[in-house]
Amino acid sequence: MTTILIPELSAHWDEPDSFRLAGYRRDGGYQALRKALAMAPDEVIQTLKDSALRGRGGAGFPTGVKWGFIPQGDGKPHYLVVNADESEPGACKDMPTLLNNPQALIEGMIIACYAIRARLGFIYVRGEVLHVIRRLQLAVSEAYQAGYLGENILGSGLTLDIVVHAGAGAYICGEETALLDSLEGFRGQPRLKPPFPAVAGLYARPTVVNNVESIATVPYILRSGPAEFARFGTEKSKGFGLFSLSGHVTTPGQYEAPLGTTLRELLGLAGGVRNGNRLKFWTPGGSSTPLFTDQHLDVPLDYESVAAAGSMLGTRSIQLFDETTCPVRVVLRWAEFYRHESCGKCTPCREGSWWVVQLLDRLERGAGSEGDLDKLLDICDNITGRAFCALGDSIQPSVASSIKYFRDEYIEHLRIGGCPFDHAASTLFALESAR
Amino acid sequence: MALSEEARTRLAPQAAEIIGRYPKARSALLPLLHLVQSEEGYVSQDGIGFCAEQLGLTEADVTGVASFYSMYKRKPVGEYHVGVCTTALCAVMGGDAILADLKDHLGVDVDEPTPDGKVSVEHVECNAACDYAPVVMVNWEFFDNMTPQSARDLVDDLRTGGDVKPTRGAPRLCTWKQASKILAGFPDGQAADGHTAGEATLAGLRMARQQGWRPDGSADSTAANGSALAEGQQ
Numbered sequence: 001m002t003t004i005l006i007p008e009l010s011a012h013w014d015e016p017d018s019f020r021l022a023g024y025r026r027d028g029g030y031q032a033l034r035k036a037l038a039m040a041p042d043e044v045i046q047t048l049k050d051s052a053l054r055g056r057g058g059a060g061f062p063t064g065v066k067w068g069f070i071p072q073g074d075g076k077p078h079y080l081v082v083n084a085d086e087s088e089p090g091a092c093k094d095m096p097t098l099l100n101n102p103q104a105l106i107e108g109m110i111i112a113c114y115a116i117r118a119r120l121g122f123i124y125v126r127g128e129v130l131h132v133i134r135r136l137q138l139a140v141s142e143a144y145q146a147g148y149l150g151e152n153i154l155g156s157g158l159t160l161d162i163v164v165h166a167g168a169g170a171y172i173c174g175e176e177t178a179l180l181d182s183l184e185g186f187r188g189q190p191r192l193k194p195p196f197p198a199v200a201g202l203y204a205r206p207t208v209v210n211n212v213e214s215i216a217t218v219p220y221i222l223r224s225g226p227a228e229f230a231r232f233g234t235e236k237s238k239g240f241g242l243f244s245l246s247g248h249v250t251t252p253g254q255y256e257a258p259l260g261t262t263l264r265e266l267l268g269l270a271g272g273v274r275n276g277n278r279l280k281f282w283t284p285g286g287s288s289t290p291l292f293t294d295q296h297l298d299v300p301l302d303y304e305s306v307a308a309a310g311s312m313l314g315t316r317s318i319q320l321f322d323e324t325t326c327p328v329r330v331v332l333r334w335a336e337f338y339r340h341e342s343c344g345k346c347t348p349c350r351e352g353s354w355w356v357v358q359l360l361d362r363l364e365r366g367a368g369s370e371g372d373l374d375k376l377l378d379i380c381d382n383i384t385g386r387a388f389c390a391l392g393d394s395i396q397p398s399v400a401s402s403i404k405y406f407r408d409e410y411i412e413h414l415r416i417g418g419c420p421f422d423h424a425a426s427t428l429f430a431l432e433s434a435r
Numbered sequence: 436m437a438l439s440e441e442a443r444t445r446l447a448p449q450a451a452e453i454i455g456r457y458p459k460a461r462s463a464l465l466p467l468l469h470l471v472q473s474e475e476g477y478v479s480q481d482g483i484g485f486c487a488e489q490l491g492l493t494e495a496d497v498t499g500v501a502s503f504y505s506m507y508k509r510k511p512v513g514e515y516h517v518g519v520c521t522t523a524l525c526a527v528m529g530g531d532a533i534l535a536d537l538k539d540h541l542g543v544d545v546d547e548p549t550p551d552g553k554v555s556v557e558h559v560e561c562n563a564a565c566d567y568a569p570v571v572m573v574n575w576e577f578f579d580n581m582t583p584q585s586a587r588d589l590v591d592d593l594r595t596g597g598d599v600k601p602t603r604g605a606p607r608l609c610t611w612k613q614a615s616k617i618l619a620g621f622p623d624g625q626a627a628d629g630h631t632a633g634e635a636t637l638a639g640l641r642m643a644r645q646q647g648w649r650p651d652g653s654a655d656s657t658a659a660n661g662s663a664l665a666e667g668q669q
Contacts, residue, residue, distance in 0.1 A: 247565070
C-alpha cells in the first residue's frame with residue numbers, strides 16, 4: 001500500500017536523548033549547517049525557494065520568499081524571530097517538537113540567520129509551558145558549548161547569538177507584529193501593515209518571523225535537497241508536516257504526513273472516531289477555520305483543496321467532535337476564547353467578540369429567538385475584514401459554518417428551552433463511567 | 436508585601452543579566468516581571484517599581500504591560516497554581532467538569548488560594564496539548580488526560596506533600612516562584628530530566644514504524660502489519 005506517514009521531524013522522538021545535542025548529531029544533526037555554510041547566503045535562500053516550503057504557522061506564505069524580502073547591504077542589523085507562541089485552539093504540534101527535538105529548531109535558526117545575514121535570533125515561546133522552555137534553554141546552551149553559536153561558528157566567521165524569550169500569556173502574541181511589540185517590552189498589540197516586518201520589524205529593523213515547524217524543517221531541506229522535499233505533497237502545497245488529531249478520536253496525536261493527505265487516511269491510522277461513533281464536525285486548521293463535517297473526509301489537506309472546500313488548512317490542527325457534541329456549545333466556547341484574547345486595540349474585535357458571546361450564550365441556554373441567528377451573522381460580518389488583525393477575522397468562521405451545517409440544532413435549543421445534549425456524554429471519561 | 440532592601444540587592448545583578456541579553460533594554464520587561472514574580476509570588480506594586488527603576492520607565496508604563504498578560508498575578512496565588520484548560524475542546528472532553536469539581540472540592544473561587552496557601556485554581560485557555568485533552572497545568576507543567584477524580588487526587592497530594600509528577604515534564608515539580616524564575620531565564624537544572632514523549636506524541640511515529648514506512652517515503656514490505664492495514668483500507 002502507499003505510504004501515508006513521513007516521520008521526519010518526529011523520527012527520533014521515542015529515543016531517550018532525542019532532545020540532546022548528542023542524540024541529534026547521532027541522527028544526522030548539524031550536517032545541514034556545514035552544507036549551508038559552504039554555500040553563499042543567497043544560495044541558501046534560493047534552496048528554500050526551490051523547496052517551495054510554505055510557512056507552517058498557518059498562513060502558508062513561502063518561507064524562502066519571506067527570507068528574500070530582507071534588504072541586503074542596507075547596513076542595518078537584521079533579526080530572526082521564531083514564533084513559538086503556539087496557542088491556536090487545536091494547535092499542539094510545536095510544543096512536542098520543541099520538547100523532543102529542539103536542536104532541529106536551533107540548527108534551522110543558524111542556517112536562516114546565515115541566509116538573511118542576522119547576527120541575533122530570538123525564540124519567542126509562550127510562557128505556560130515550563131518544560132518546553134527548559135528544553136530550549138538547554139538546547140541553546142549545548143549549541144554554544146559545541147561552537148554552533150557564538151563567535152566564528154565552525155570557523156566560518158559567522159557570529160550568532162540566540163535568546164530564549166518566554167511570553168506571559170497572550171494568544172495575540174502569535175500574531176507576528178503583536179509578538180514583536182511584546183518582544184520589545186510592550187503590550188502585545190498588532191501593528192498596522194505595511195510596513196511589513198521584513199522592512200521594519202523588531203526595533204524597526206528588517207526581521208523575519210517564522211513558525212517553529214518552518215524553521216525546524218530547514219535542516220532537512222538543506223540535508224536532503226529541495227527536490228527531495230518537494231517530491232512530497234501536492235502541486236502547490238509541497239512537502240510534509242505534522243497533522244495533530246485531537247478530541248473524539250481513538251488514538252489522538254501527532255501524525256507527520258505529506259500535505260494533501262486526507263482525514264479519511266489519517267483516521268484510518270488513528271483508529272477512527274472513538275467508540276465507533278459518527279464524526280459530526282471537525283476543524284481542519286484550528287478554531288479559526290470554518291468547520292468541516294463528515295462530507296469532507298476526502299478533501300486533500302493542502303492549502304488549495306481545503307480553501308476550495310470552504311475552509312483553511314491553517315496549522316493542520318484537526319479537532320474532531322462526534323455525535324455526542326453540541327455544536328452551539330463548542331462555538332460559544334471558541335467565541336469566549338476570542339473575547340478573552342482580544343487585545344482591545346480595535347473596536348470591531350473588542351466589542352464584537354462580547355456581542356457574539358452574549359448571543360451564543362443566550363442561544364445555548366435555549367433563550368433568545370431565531371432572529372438571533374441572523375443578528376449573529378450580521379455582527380460577524382461587521383467584524384470580519386474590519387478588525388485590525390486576523391484575531392477578529394477568526395471569530396466568524398466557526399459561527400457561520402456551524403449555523404450553515406447545524407441550524408436545526410440551534411433551533412432545537414430554542415424549541416426545548418435549553419441544550420438538548422448531555423454534556424457528560426462527550427467527555428473523555430464518559431466511556432469509562434458507562435462501563 | 437514589600438520587596439526588601441536585601442531582595443532588591445540580590446535581584447539587581449540578575450536584572451542586569453537579563454537586560455544584557457537584549458539590544459534594547461525595554462525588551463527585558465517581560466522577563467523582569469517574571470523575575471519579580473519569582474520573588475514575591477505575584478507582581479506587587481514594589482515589583483512594578485523595581486522593574487520601572489531597572490529600565491527607566493514609569494510605574495504606569497510597567498503596570499500597563501503587566502496587566503495585559505494573564506500569567507502575571509496581581510495578588511498571591513497558591514504555591515501550586517492549577518490551571519484547568521476550558522477552551523472548547525478541553526471543555527467538551529471534561530475540562531468544565533474538572534474545574535467545577537475542583538472549585539467545589541477545594542471550596543475556593545478562581546485565583547483564590549486555599550487557606551494553607553498551597554493550591555489555587557484558575558481556568559486557562561488552550562495550552563497546546565489538545566491531543567492529551569482534558570489537560571491540567573500545575574505551575575505550567577503538563578498533566579494529561581485528566582478526570583475529575585484524578586484532578587482531586589492531584590490537588591490533595593499537592594496539599595499534603597504527596598509525590599506529584601507531571602505526565603510530561605520535570606520529575607521534581609517546581610513551586611510557583613521557582614517556575615517564574617525559570618521563565619525569567621534562569622534554568623533549574625531539570626531540563627534533561629523527565630518524560631516528554633507521551634502516547635499521543637508518538638502515535639504517528641509508532642504507526643509508521645509498524646507499517647514499515649520510512650522517512651524517505653519508501654516502505655519496508657516485510658513490516659509486521661503492513662498488509663493487514665492495506666487490506667483494511669480496500
